Amino acid sequence: MASDRFFSNTYEESRAGFRDQLKEIEKYWPNARLETYHIGSEEEDNTTDILAADALEEKRDLLIITTGEHGVEGFTGSAVLQLFIEEYLPVINPETTGMRLVHAVNPWGMRHFRRVTENNVDLNRNYIKDWDKVTGTVNEEFARQKDAFVPSEPVGDLHTQKEKLSFRLKESYTTEELAKLKDTPSGQYRFETGIFYGGNDYDEPAEKLKNRYLNWVKGYDHPVHMDIHSGGGPKDELSLIFTEADSRSENTLREELSYDHVMKAPEVDGDSNLFLQKAVQVEYPDKKALVCLFEFGTIGESLDDLIFCTRTMINENQLYFKGAAKKEDREEIQRDFARLFYPRKKEWQEQVIEKGRKGINAILTSEKIQLHSVPGTAGTLPDT
Structure with a gap:
């Protein structure tokens, strides 16, 4: 090819x-x-x-x-x-x-x-003109589900976790908010192990x-x-x-x-x-x-697709910082992450x-x- x-x-x-x-x-x-x-x-x-x-x-x-x-x-x-x-x-x-x-x-x-740097920083949220204004801040979307966005324990059963995360995201966010989390999420500047971290x-x-x-x-x-x-x-x-x-x-x-x-x-x-x-x-x-x-x-615009994107970001970040109990769950998270950012299908390439x-x-x-x-x-x- x-x-x-x-x-x-x-x-x-x-x-x-x-x-x-x-x-x-x-x-x-x-x-x-x-x-x-x-x-x-x-x-x-x-x-x-x-x-x-x-x-x-x-x-x-x-x-x-x-x-x-x-x-x-x-x-x-x-x-x-x-x-x-x-x-x-x-x-x-x-x-x-x-x-x-x-x-x-x-x-x-x-x-x-990984998408982020060794310090878990999203570089596209790191170009800050005045750090005093943002350091320690958390946006509304992040604060709403902070305990999901900042990992506290290893991934247990991935199938169960996916179901719970999908339900939480669907209940907590509008479709427009999920689209923003997919395409233009705001950075957060407080939780170093959380997703969307912009650094200090x-x-x-x-x-x-x-x-x-x-x-x-x-x-x-x-x-x-x-x-x-x-x-x-x-x-x-x-x-x-x-x-x-x-x-x-x-x-x-x-x-x-x-x-x-x-x-x-x-x-x-x-x-x-x-x-x-x-x-x-x-x-x-x-x-x-x-x-x-x-x-x-790489991913569609349906509600399920939008949920997949944020859910995958959560799971990959949790896997990096806390690990996963089962090898097959680790591999599935990595496959989801590749599908989101680097699909291996020849047609996409x-x-x-x-x-x-x-x-x-x-x-x-x-x-x-x-x-x-x-x-x-x-x-x-x-x-x-």
């Missing part, structure tokens, strides 16, 4: 394949380089790897692709990086375009097949990325950032999600991108894309900066590549990135 060359089974395999692509980039950007930094101790060998290249003549456009902010989602992100390297490098104009391709913002999470300071992966980000964009007129995720949005669709820092409406974005599955994300404390886009706008107000989150959907191509085309075309041709189409773009 075509997807086999894009998707990996382990963090180490994915990283090795990514690092090997330096020689491919050097064909077009002789100044290309591999930049690596460790998260945690060097002995643990969890690294964020960046393939960096700068425009050869005029620093006009900078393409940034980040992956693995939610560790387990890095496998889908790595596939998109491979797609980009194979199909887009040969048609991008290196004279005016630079790039930063980032593999595994959260390498510990990717290695251990910048976690190391967030600190190291944000400190580099403004340096990347400062020399370019037009930074374009694509951040790759999986698990949210409609099943088997790619949603392109823009921040509130983008002044355009959803309808305008759909028209300009010629793409249907577009949305504006609600403003949520700690959102990384909103934080980074606003940081560029404040520091460099003359730059035209775009940030877009790619969300590859194939459509990631197909829809990823359409999403990248939509962004690059609407942002007028100079290309020799458009991958996956018979069309070409005019010079800009």
Whole structure:
């Protein structure tokens, strides 16, 4: 299957394949380089790897692709990086375009097949401008079911636990609230072993990325950032999600991108894309900066599907911190978690590549990135 060359089974395999692509980039950007930094101790060998290249003549456009902010989602992100390297490098104009391709913002999470960091931090709720305002806070949705969201004992009988959790979630939340828990949950900043934990300071992966980000964009007129995720949005669709820092409406974005599955994300404390886009706008107000989150959907939108998502987050977190009595229950929880964030079905992986191509085309075309041709189409773009 075509997807086999894009998707990996382990963090180490994915990283090795990514690092090997330096020689491919050097064909077009002789100044290309591999930049690596460790998260945690060097002995643990969890690294964020960046393939960096700068425009050869005029620093006009900078393409940034980040992956693995939610560790387990890095496998889908790595596939998109491979797609980009194979199909887009040969048609991008290196004279005016630079790039930063980032593999595994959260390498510990990717290695251990968890969404969060080693400190149980959801990095997409960790980009806080004023920590004094959020530290110790808990949102209403979390407080309502805190004893379920913060594990206190090992998983007993999983079948029974699933039934009880499904009933509790159905009784405690509206369908709209469950959809929010699936797609845009608020962070909580009190319970370190609970789900949706945003931390009490910048976690190391967030600190190291944000400190580099403004340096990347400062020399370019037009930074374009694509951040790759999986698990949210409609099943088997790619949603392109823009921040509130983008002044355009959803309808305008759909028209300009010629793409249907577009949305504006609600403003949520700690959102990384909103934080980074606003940081560029404040520091460099003359730059035209775009940030877009790619969300590859895995689960449907029915009530049962919405319950499955939050229930799986609860069970996986409980398994990590407290364990489970039975091996078969551990394996089932891990299968549910993979279904939610990294489905192994070839059909799903194939459509990631197909829809990823359409999403990248939509962004690059609407942002007028100079290309020799458009991958996956018979069309070409005019010079800009």
